Amino acid sequence: MVSDQNTTAPLSRPLTTKHVRYELITLGDELLLGLTANGHLTFIGAQLGRRGALLNRNVTITDEADAIAAQFRESWARADVIITTGGLGPTCDDRTRDVIAEVLGQKLVFDETIKLAIEERFARFGRKMTDNNLKQAYVFERGEVLPNANGTAPGLWVEQDGKVLVMLPGPPNELQPMFLDQVVPRLAARGCLLEREAYVQLRTAGIGESALETKLQPIFDRIGSSLSVAFCAHQGAVDCRVSSPGGQLNAADLEAVAAECAQLLGDDFVCYGHDSLARVCADQLRAQEKRLAVVETATGGLLANVFTEVCGACKFFAGGVVCCSNDAKMQLLDVPECLLLQHGSVSDEAAVAMATGAAETLSADYALAVTGFAGAAETGAGGNPVGTIFIALFSPAGVWSKKLSYPGPRSTVKVRAVNAALDWLRRELVRAQRGEATPARRISAMQ
Amino acid sequence: MVSDQNTTAPLSRPLTTKHVRYELITLGDELLLGLTANGHLTFIGAQLGRRGALLNRNVTITDEADAIAAQFRESWARADVIITTGGLGPTCDDRTRDVIAEVLGQKLVFDETIKLAIEERFARFGRKMTDNNLKQAYVFERGEVLPNANGTAPGLWVEQDGKVLVMLPGPPNELQPMFLDQVVPRLAARGCLLEREAYVQLRTAGIGESALETKLQPIFDRIGSSLSVAFCAHQGAVDCRVSSPGGQLNAADLEAVAAECAQLLGDDFVCYGHDSLARVCADQLRAQEKRLAVVETATGGLLANVFTEVCGACKFFAGGVVCCSNDAKMQLLDVPECLLLQHGSVSDEAAVAMATGAAETLSADYALAVTGFAGAAETGAGGNPVGTIFIALFSPAGVWSKKLSYPGPRSTVKVRAVNAALDWLRRELVRAQRGEATPARRISAMQ
Numbered sequence: 040m041v042s043d044q045n046t047t048a049p050l051s052r053p054l055t056t057k058h059v060r061y062e063l064i065t066l067g068d069e070l071l072l073g074l075t076a077n078g079h080l081t082f083i084g085a086q087l088g089r090r091g092a093l094l095n096r097n098v099t100i101t102d103e104a105d106a107i108a109a110q111f112r113e114s115w116a117r118a119d120v121i122i123t124t125g126g127l128g129p130t131c132d133d134r135t136r137d138v139i140a141e142v143l144g145q146k147l148v149f150d151e152t153i154k155l156a157i158e159e160r161f162a163r164f165g166r167k168m169t170d171n172n173l174k175q176a177y178v179f180e181r182g183e184v185l186p187n188a189n190g191t192a193p194g195l196w197v198e199q200d201g202k203v204l205v206m207l208p209g210p211p212n213e214l215q216p217m218f219l220d221q222v223v224p225r226l227a228a229r230g231c232l233l234e235r236e237a238y239v240q241l242r243t244a245g246i247g248e249s250a251l252e253t254k255l256q257p258i259f260d261r262i263g264s265s266l267s268v269a270f271c272a273h274q275g276a277v278d279c280r281v282s283s284p285g286g287q288l289n290a291a292d293l294e295a296v297a298a299e300c301a302q303l304l305g306d307d308f309v310c311y312g313h314d315s316l317a318r319v320c321a322d323q324l325r326a327q328e329k330r331l332a333v334v335e336t337a338t339g340g341l342l343a344n345v346f347t348e349v350c351g352a353c354k355f356f357a358g359g360v361v362c363c364s365n366d367a368k369m370q371l372l373d374v375p376e377c378l379l380l381q382h383g384s385v386s387d388e389a390a391v392a393m394a395t396g397a398a399e400t401l402s403a404d405y406a407l408a409v410t411g412f413a414g415a416a417e418t419g420a421g422g423n424p425v426g427t428i429f430i431a432l433f434s435p436a437g438v439w440s441k442k443l444s445y446p447g448p449r450s451t452v453k454v455r456a457v458n459a460a461l462d463w464l465r466r467e468l469v470r471a472q473r474g475e476a477t478p479a480r481r482i483s484a485m486q
Numbered sequence: 487m488v489s490d491q492n493t494t495a496p497l498s499r500p501l502t503t504k505h506v507r508y509e510l511i512t513l514g515d516e517l518l519l520g521l522t523a524n525g526h527l528t529f530i531g532a533q534l535g536r537r538g539a540l541l542n543r544n545v546t547i548t549d550e551a552d553a554i555a556a557q558f559r560e561s562w563a564r565a566d567v568i569i570t571t572g573g574l575g576p577t578c579d580d581r582t583r584d585v586i587a588e589v590l591g592q593k594l595v596f597d598e599t600i601k602l603a604i605e606e607r608f609a610r611f612g613r614k615m616t617d618n619n620l621k622q623a624y625v626f627e628r629g630e631v632l633p634n635a636n637g638t639a640p641g642l643w644v645e646q647d648g649k650v651l652v653m654l655p656g657p658p659n660e661l662q663p664m665f666l667d668q669v670v671p672r673l674a675a676r677g678c679l680l681e682r683e684a685y686v687q688l689r690t691a692g693i694g695e696s697a698l699e700t701k702l703q704p705i706f707d708r709i710g711s712s713l714s715v716a717f718c719a720h721q722g723a724v725d726c727r728v729s730s731p732g733g734q735l736n737a738a739d740l741e742a743v744a745a746e747c748a749q750l751l752g753d754d755f756v757c758y759g760h761d762s763l764a765r766v767c768a769d770q771l772r773a774q775e776k777r778l779a780v781v782e783t784a785t786g787g788l789l790a791n792v793f794t795e796v797c798g799a800c801k802f803f804a805g806g807v808v809c810c811s812n813d814a815k816m817q818l819l820d821v822p823e824c825l826l827l828q829h830g831s832v833s834d835e836a837a838v839a840m841a842t843g844a845a846e847t848l849s850a851d852y853a854l855a856v857t858g859f860a861g862a863a864e865t866g867a868g869g870n871p872v873g874t875i876f877i878a879l880f881s882p883a884g885v886w887s888k889k890l891s892y893p894g895p896r897s898t899v900k901v902r903a904v905n906a907a908l909d910w911l912r913r914e915l916v917r918a919q920r921g922e923a924t925p926a927r928r929i930s931a932m933q
Contacts, residue, residue, distance in 0.1 A: 069718040071541040073532025074725060077524045080546060085520025094518040095553075099527060099544040106542075129696040130717055169700045189893050210719070212894035249576040253616040270577055271516040272657070278521060333808075339794025340787030343808035347786025348896070350861060358814030360807055361780075361790035367805030367848055371818055401814055414797060446636050447659035449795070 059231045061087060062118040063097040064110060066125040066135055067209065070099050078211050079124040086218060091233035102126060107138045115142070119202055120231055122222075125209035127192040129171040135206065136195070140179060143199060147177040150184065157191045185221045189213045196225065203231070237290070238282035239297040242309040244316065244462040248272040251279060255300050262288075262296060275458025276309065276316065306466050316461035317345035323468035324355035324405070329435075331464070332403035333359040334372060334393045336384070337411035337428055338453050342460060357401040372396030385410050385423055387440040390431035394440075398433045405467075406433040407460045408440075414449030428456045432463050434471070506678045508534060509565040510544040511557055513572040513582055514656065517546050525658050526571040533665060537673075538680035549573060554585045562589070566649055567678055569669075572656035574639040576618040582653065583642070587626060590646060594624040597631065604638045632668045636660045643672065650678070684737070685729035686744040689756040691763060691909040695719040698726060702747050709735075709743060722905025723756065723763065753913055763908035764792035770915035771802035771852070776882075778911070779850035780806040781819060781840045783831070784858035784875055785900050789907060804850040819843030832857050832870055834887040837878035841887075845880045852914075853880035854907045855887075861896030875903045879910050881918070 063083055069075045077099060084094045095118065100106045107126070114121050126135030140147050153176040161168035175192040178184050185194030185205075190213035195206040205222055207214045226232045243251060248270050259268055265287035271278045281296050283289075288296075301308040310319050324331055335342045343359030346352050360371050365384055368374040374392045382388035390408045398406035411428035426447070431440040443459055445452045510530055516522045524546060531541045542565065547553045554573070561568050573582030587594050600623040608615035622639040625631050632641030632652075637660035642653040652669055654661045673679045690698060695717050706715055712734035718725045728743050730736075735743075748755040757766050771778055782789045790806030793799050807818050812831055815821040821839045829835040837855045845853035858875035873894070878887040890906055892899045 068540070068716050070527065071531045071544065072535040072716075072718075072727075073528040073530070074718040074727075075720070076528045077544075080517065081520040081523045083520070084518045088519040093515070093548065095548065097518065097524075097544075097546040101540065101542065130699050166694065166697070169696050171696055171700065212898045215895070247613065249616050249618055250613070252577050253618065269515050269519070271519075271521040273522070280519075280521075336794075338791075339799075340790030340806060340808065343787030344785075344791065347808065347810065352786075353810035356810050358807070358809040358811065358818065359787060360805070360818070361787065361794065362805040363794065363800035363803050364805065370847055370849075371805065371807070400817060402817075448662070451659045 059092055059120060060118040061092055061094045061096075061120045061122070062114045063094055064114060064121065064123045065097060065099045066102060066107065066123060067099075068102050070125075071101060079207075079209075079214060082211070082215055083122060083124075083218065086223060087232065088238075090223070090227065091237040092231065102134060104134050104138050107135060108142055111139055111142050115200075115202065115204075120205070120226065121202065122205045122207065124207045124214060127175065127195075127206060127208045129169070129174055129191070133174070136174075136177060139204070139206070143179075143197065143204075145182070145197070145199075146180040148180050150176050150178045153178070153184065153193055156186070156193075160191055185217055187213050187217060189216060194221070196222075203229070238280055239293045240278055240280040240312055241297055241300055241304075242276055242278050242312070242314070243304055243307050244276045244309050244458070244465070246277065246304070246307045248277050251277050251304075254303065255279065258296065258299055258303070266296065273458075275455055275462065306469060309462075309465065315345065315348075316458060316465055318349055320461060320464050320468060321346065321349040321352070321355055323465070323472060327468065327472060329404040329468075330355055330357045330402070332357040332397040332401040332406040333408070334368075334397040334406070335359070335361055335409045336363060337413040338409045338457050338460075339413075341453055342407060342409055342457050345457060345461065357403040360397060368393060368396070372400050385412060385427065385429060387429055387431075387442065390429040390440040391433075391438050394431035394433040395438055403433075404435055405464065407431070407464055408433075409456050409460055411452075411456065413452045413456070426452055428452065428459070430456070430460050430463060432460075432467060434467055436467075436471070506539055506567060507565040508539055508541045508543075508567045508569070508678075509561045510541055511561060511568065511570045512544060512546045513549060513554065513570060514546075515549050517572075518548060526654075526656075526661060529658070529662055530569060530571075530665065533670065534679065535685075537670070538684040539678065549581060551581050551585050554582055555589055558586055558589050562647075562649065562651075567652070567673065568649065569652045569654065571654045571661060574622065574642075574653060574655045576616070576621055576638070580621070583621075583624060586651070586653070590626075590644065590651075592629070592644075592646075593627045595627050597623050597625045600625070600631065600640055603633070603640075607638055632664055634660050634664060636663060641668070643669075650676070685727055686740045687725055687727040687759055688744055688747055688751075689723055689725050689759070689761065690751055690754050691723045691756050691905070691912070693724065693751070693754045695724050698724050698751075701750065702726065705743065705746055705750070713743065720905075722902055722909065753916060756909075756912065762792065762795075763905060763912055765796055767908060767912050767915060768793065768796040768799070768802055770912070770919060774915065774919060776851040776915075777802055777804045777849070779804040779844040779848035779853040780855070781815075781844040781853070782806070782808055782856045783810060784860040785856045785904050785907075786860075788900055789854060789856055789904050792904060792908065804848040807844060815840060815843070819847050832859060832874065832876060834876055834878075834889065837876040837887040838880075838885050841878035841880040842885055850880075851882055852911065854878070854911055855880075856903050856907055858899075858903065860899040860903070873899055875899065875906070877903065877907050877910060879907075879914060881914055883914075883918070 065077055065079050070077050080097045087094050098110055100110050126133050157172055172191055179195055179197055182195055182197040185196055187193045190208055190210055192208040194217050197204040227234055265283055267282050269280045281293055333342045340361045346356045362368050365379045369376055374396050378388055378392050390410050394406040394408035408431040412425045426445045428443045429440055445455045512524055512526050517524050527544045534541050545557055547557050573580050604619055619638055626642055626644055629642055629644040632643055634640045637655055637657055639655040641664050644651040674681055712730055714729050716727045728740055780789045787808045793803045809815050812826045816823055821843050825835055825839050837857050841853040841855035855878040859872045873892045875890045876887055892902045
């Protein structure tokens with residue numbers, strides 16, 4: 040949601056800082072070898088985007104000194120703000136500090152304060168400090184140190200040649216607080232980021248990317264080229280982000296466009312902004328003072344997990360059960376054995392019995408059950424192929440089930456099944472909030 | 487594990503294909519805005535790495551035509567194989583096909599077969615096809631089509647100027663099977679990838695990256711520069727990968743080095759290769775014909791999920807319970823209320839009672855319980871700060887608990903707690919397999 044809500048007249052300065060060119064250099068063979076995900080791109084790109092700056096480029100290169108030097112020279116010539124991640128650690132493949140100092144013509148100096156902080160950290164966790172850790176105490180002679188509260192390698196900030204260089208440590212739990220607490224305020228103070236966020240995002244569910252674009256296109260066509268539109272499909276949700284890169288539309292204009300889109304989308308509209316489906320459900324449950332239980336086989340704990348990610352989940356989340364075997368369903372939820380034997384554990388009947396058992400055992404108002412064949416090992420009994428999922432929803436108005444079918448590997452099927460369950464619950468909660476009667480039979484349009 | 491196990495003499499050709507320069511161009515504002523993770527880098531980098539090729543560079547750029555053209559020209563001049571992902575879809579921001587055709591001086595032609603496949607797919611899923619989808623039926627006049635079994639946009643393969651261009655669709659469930667089934671065999675046939683995998687990776691747990699390097703360094707020093715070593719720290723595990731980029735060491739040599747490292751590491755050595763801690767535990771449980779139950783508060787379902795990710799989990803996984811409230815613990819696991827009231831739900835006593843309750847309720851031989859304060863909302867009662875985690879392990883030899891403390895955000899704390907629980911179970915299972923007596927009190931070195 041646009042936070043700059045007080046502005047109704049056109050802004051005197053543009054809503055974006057597109058004139059500032061940002062490049063992100065992510066270092067590490069482990070990224071190129073696919074051993075770790077490039078979460079830094081996701082995190083830093085999102086943070087910059089929220090403040091009106093588009094990351095122009097992300098380059099991931101190897102740990103080799105030559106590659107680092109060549110890429111840094113190129114980026115330094117082209118961009119205004121260069122952010123590097125990784126390569127500041129203690130091992131022999133951490134070379135970034137030395138290489139970049141040489142390109143910038145700077146000396147590295149040993150910082151006693153950092154040495155003490157590293158020693159103190161090792162002592163606190165009862166570990167022995169090896170000497171290679173002291174490498175992390177070398178800093179630029181003309182630069183600033185960004186202290187690292189969560190690790191040994193500090194970040195480094197250099198302003199030179201009218202440009203900014205920010206060097207951040209690789210571990211996400213060290214990089215992220217450092218970026219939010221120290222880097223964002225410095226960049227905003229120098230006019231490289233907006234003080235506040237500057238776009239509107241609509242989150243939708245139950246509608247595909249191309250259908251969404253087709254549906255909303257008449258609105259976008261009417262407004263014309265002052266509006267920039269980007270779509271992003273997740274599994275089970277599609278985001279539509281509207282902004283005005285030239286600044287012709289102000290925050291109130293963008294909100295009006297978004298509201299018109301939301302109106303047109305009806306219940307396919309989930310929320311403005313970045314709230315997860317689970318968060319939207321959680322807000323509804325809390326507002327209506329209802330409690331939810333879940334029981335899952337095919338999704339293996341992921342459904343319970345999305346709710347426990349929400350702060351204060353105890354208020355609305357009664358608990359979850361993860362079961363593979365019929366035994367567990369009978370032991371924990373009193374699902375009748377005869378039902379499982381007659382209909383199979385992957386069936387409408389089993390899903391309904393599981394949802395009902397979870398709601399009753401855990402004294403919940405709503406319950407979701409997910410059962411099915413998510414992956415290759417569970418070759419479908421009863422004629423159900425792999426990818427077959429049954430979801431049941433227990434609510435104060437009744438209990439229903441539906442059968443879905445997803446292509447793809449196990450992890451994809453699991454995520455899509457979780458999202459389908461969440462979206463069904465969301466729609467039911469929204470209906471309940473509006474006081475609408477629940478239809479006797481409901482079929483989701485979402486595959 | 488090196489799969490080329492029959493080779494004992496030095497190989498006639500090098501173990502890597504480092505002479506082939508690979509670049510990956512990942513397209514999409516959604517990557518630079520941090521809306522989606524760059525899973526393509528992870529996936530493609532890993533697949534190339536396993537076949538002896540190192541991805542030299544990954545560049546992520548915006549969807550703008552100028553940016554795509556400039557980057558493609560640069561990469562085409564520098565690399566031998568260029569892989570692009572994304573930008574082949576139906577919406578207006580999908581421009582890659584047109585831009586690259588122009589740079590290569592190729593015409594795009596309409597392919598009726600693809601049109602029919604797209605129409606058939608929409609019909610199968612009962613959705614209406616909008617006209618913008620037909621854009622996906624345009625292909626290079628001199629190139630090949632890589633059919634897409636899981637989506638509408640086909641991949642494209644072009645050989646020109648002695649180089650290879652591979653264009654892949656963005657959705658992971660479409661890209662991944664296309665890459666494995668169609669792209670890897672084609673690249674291997676052209677000598678750009680090895681026919682088989684060519685390195686050895688040791689996975690370790692309970693030892694930090696710098697301590698691991700220090701411990702193994704004497705072995706690496708003795709062998710010298712023919713050996714290349716890379717470390718990669720995950721949360722809770724550190725991988726060490728040994729290879730011989732120049733080909734001086736053959737597969738058997740690398741296996742001997744890895745075996746010496748494993749011997750030195752003792753129980754900190756988890757496995758060769760990429761098996762997860764959960765998979766290693768699963769293999770042990772199956773081999774020993776034991777069953778596991780889990781109960782978790784702070785980790786919210788993630789612990790259950792890692793086991794259900796393993797194929798055929800029903801064989802060893804008795805089930806899991808996810809609870810926030812004391813009610814759920816009492817209702818599902820018969821944890822005595824007086825115990826929870828006296829010691830608090832985040833305590834050694836609660837963890838032990840939960841593990842015992844889970845093992846008994848679900849008739850399991852082993853049980854893991856995780857309770858604690860993972861995130862900011864759960865301000866620690868009983869003097870325990872956020873990040874405090876209690877883990878209990880129930881085994882045929884007894885039940886123990888331990889208290890851990892993790893810095894960082896909720897998601898980090900959860901993952902580290904899951905890994906700590908897994909590693910404890912793994913060590914206990916390995917001891918049981920060796921027939922060793924369980925010490926009366928055990929303290930993990932892992933923080």
